[in-house]
Amino acid sequence: MERQTCDVAIIGAGPAGSVAAALLKRQGFNVCVLEKQHFPRFVIGESLLPHCMEFIEAAGFLPAVEAEPGFQFKNGAAFTWGNRYTEIDFTDKFSNGPGTTFQVRRDRFDQILIEEAAKQGVDVRFGESVTAFDAETACLTVETERGENYILQAKFVLDASGYGRVLPRLLDLDTPSDLPPRQAHFTHIDDNISDSEFDRNKILISTHPQYRDVWLWLIPFADNRCSIGVVGLPERFENMENSEQIVKRYAAEVPMLARVLANANWDNEMPFRCITGYSANVKALYGKHFALLGNAAEFLDPVFSSGVTIAMHSAKLACDVLGKQLRGEEADWETEFVQPLMSGVDAFRTYVNGWYDGRFQDVIYADEQRTPEITRMISAILAGYAWDTDNPYVAKSERRLAALAETVGPAELR
The missing domain is CATH 3.30.9.100 (D-Amino Acid Oxidase; Chain A, domain 2)
Known part of the structure; x- marks a missing residue:
C-alpha cells in the first residue's frame, strides 16, 4: 500500500479544520486535510458569534468572508415568548473583541474557508475517508472515493470531523452526553x-x-x-x-x-x-498523537449558536500547543488545551441547562429588571466570549445565574 507523509493530518474541512490548517501552515508545518465529502455541502450552524471573527482573522480568512455578498451582517440576538420581545446588542458587551459577525449559509462559508486555506498552501483532499487509525504511531489508513487505499503517516492528527466523529468511533472514545437527546x-x-x-x-x-x-x-x-x-x-x-x-x-x-x-x-x-440526539461527549480530548476539535469532541446544543465558536476556539488552542510540541518545546495538553477549552464549554453548558430549566429564560425575558452592567456581561457570553474569566458570569456561571434568576423571579409571574 502506498505510504505518504505529512506533519499534521486534519480530518474534516469544516471551520475547525480550515482554521487549524491555516494556523499550522502559518507556523511552517506541512498540513494535509482529509475531507470525506465534496464542497459545497449543506450543514447547519449558520449563525456565527462575534468571537469567531478573531479566529477567522488570525487564519487569514477575513477579507474573503467579508467580501461574500450573501452573508448577512449580525450584531446581536433577539428573543420572543408570547408577547414578550427583547434584544441583546453584541456591540455593547463586557468583553473585548469584535461585536459583530455574520449569518451564513454554511455550504458557501465552509467552502470559502477551506479554499482560502488551500491558497495558503494546505494540501486539501476531498472524497477521502479515514478508515483506520493507529494512535501509537499517528498512522492513518485512507480510502479514496475510487476505492483505493493508502497510508498517511503524520506526526500528529487533529480530528475536526464534526458530527462524523471519526476518531471517537475508531478509538471507542464516545460516551453519553449529560444532555437529553433532543x-x-x-x-x-x-x-x-x-x-x-x-x-x-x-x-x-x-x-x-x-x-x-x-x-x-x-x-x-x-x-x-x-x-x-x-x-x-x-x-x-x-x-x-x-x-x-x-x-x-x-x-x-x-x-x-x-x-x-x-x-x-x-x-x-x-x-x-x-437531526436527533445531536449532543455528544468523549472519554478523552487528546492522546499521544491526536486531539479532538469542536463537535468531534463535544456538542452541547444549538440554542446559542456556540458550536462553530467552540470548534474554532478549540482549533486555536490545539494549534498553539501542537506547534510547541512539533518544535520540540515543552507542551502540556491538559493545562494548555483541555482545561482552558472546557472552562468556556462549561460556561456555555450552564446557560444551555439554564435555558431548558427556565432560569436563563427568566433572565432574558426580564430585560427591564437587569442592570446595564449585567446585561453587558450576558451579552459577552452570548457573543461567544465564554472564556473571559474576568466576566463574573463566566468565572462563577452557575452561582451567578442562580442568583440572578432568583432576583428576577419566574417569567410567568411577571
Missing part, C-alpha cells in the same frame, strides 16, 4: 419579510408559548432566505407526520413568527431535515 427539525424558506419590527441583523430565538422547553430559530440571510428550525424533546413531536408538519405547526403557534412569516414561501428546493 431533536431539531429545520429547513430554509423564502421569508418575504416586510415587517419593520423584524431585525435581519439578529438571530431570532422564539420560546414556544406553551412548552418552554421547545424553541425555534429564525436566521435571516442576505438574499430573502431564512433558516428556520424547531428544537425539543422527541415526545413533543409525537403524532406528527414529518419534519415539515412539525416546523410549520410550531412556527404558526409563535405570535411573532406567525406575523413576520405571513408571506413566506415554504415550497422551494430545500427539503425539511431532522
Whole structure:
C-alpha cells in the first residue's frame, strides 16, 4: 500500500479544520486535510458569534468572508415568548473583541474557508475517508472515493470531523452526553419579510408559548432566505407526520413568527431535515498523537449558536500547543488545551441547562429588571466570549445565574 507523509493530518474541512490548517501552515508545518465529502455541502450552524471573527482573522480568512455578498451582517440576538420581545446588542458587551459577525449559509462559508486555506498552501483532499487509525504511531489508513487505499503517516492528527466523529468511533472514545437527546427539525424558506419590527441583523430565538422547553430559530440571510428550525424533546413531536408538519405547526403557534412569516414561501428546493440526539461527549480530548476539535469532541446544543465558536476556539488552542510540541518545546495538553477549552464549554453548558430549566429564560425575558452592567456581561457570553474569566458570569456561571434568576423571579409571574 502506498505510504505518504505529512506533519499534521486534519480530518474534516469544516471551520475547525480550515482554521487549524491555516494556523499550522502559518507556523511552517506541512498540513494535509482529509475531507470525506465534496464542497459545497449543506450543514447547519449558520449563525456565527462575534468571537469567531478573531479566529477567522488570525487564519487569514477575513477579507474573503467579508467580501461574500450573501452573508448577512449580525450584531446581536433577539428573543420572543408570547408577547414578550427583547434584544441583546453584541456591540455593547463586557468583553473585548469584535461585536459583530455574520449569518451564513454554511455550504458557501465552509467552502470559502477551506479554499482560502488551500491558497495558503494546505494540501486539501476531498472524497477521502479515514478508515483506520493507529494512535501509537499517528498512522492513518485512507480510502479514496475510487476505492483505493493508502497510508498517511503524520506526526500528529487533529480530528475536526464534526458530527462524523471519526476518531471517537475508531478509538471507542464516545460516551453519553449529560444532555437529553433532543431533536431539531429545520429547513430554509423564502421569508418575504416586510415587517419593520423584524431585525435581519439578529438571530431570532422564539420560546414556544406553551412548552418552554421547545424553541425555534429564525436566521435571516442576505438574499430573502431564512433558516428556520424547531428544537425539543422527541415526545413533543409525537403524532406528527414529518419534519415539515412539525416546523410549520410550531412556527404558526409563535405570535411573532406567525406575523413576520405571513408571506413566506415554504415550497422551494430545500427539503425539511431532522437531526436527533445531536449532543455528544468523549472519554478523552487528546492522546499521544491526536486531539479532538469542536463537535468531534463535544456538542452541547444549538440554542446559542456556540458550536462553530467552540470548534474554532478549540482549533486555536490545539494549534498553539501542537506547534510547541512539533518544535520540540515543552507542551502540556491538559493545562494548555483541555482545561482552558472546557472552562468556556462549561460556561456555555450552564446557560444551555439554564435555558431548558427556565432560569436563563427568566433572565432574558426580564430585560427591564437587569442592570446595564449585567446585561453587558450576558451579552459577552452570548457573543461567544465564554472564556473571559474576568466576566463574573463566566468565572462563577452557575452561582451567578442562580442568583440572578432568583432576583428576577419566574417569567410567568411577571
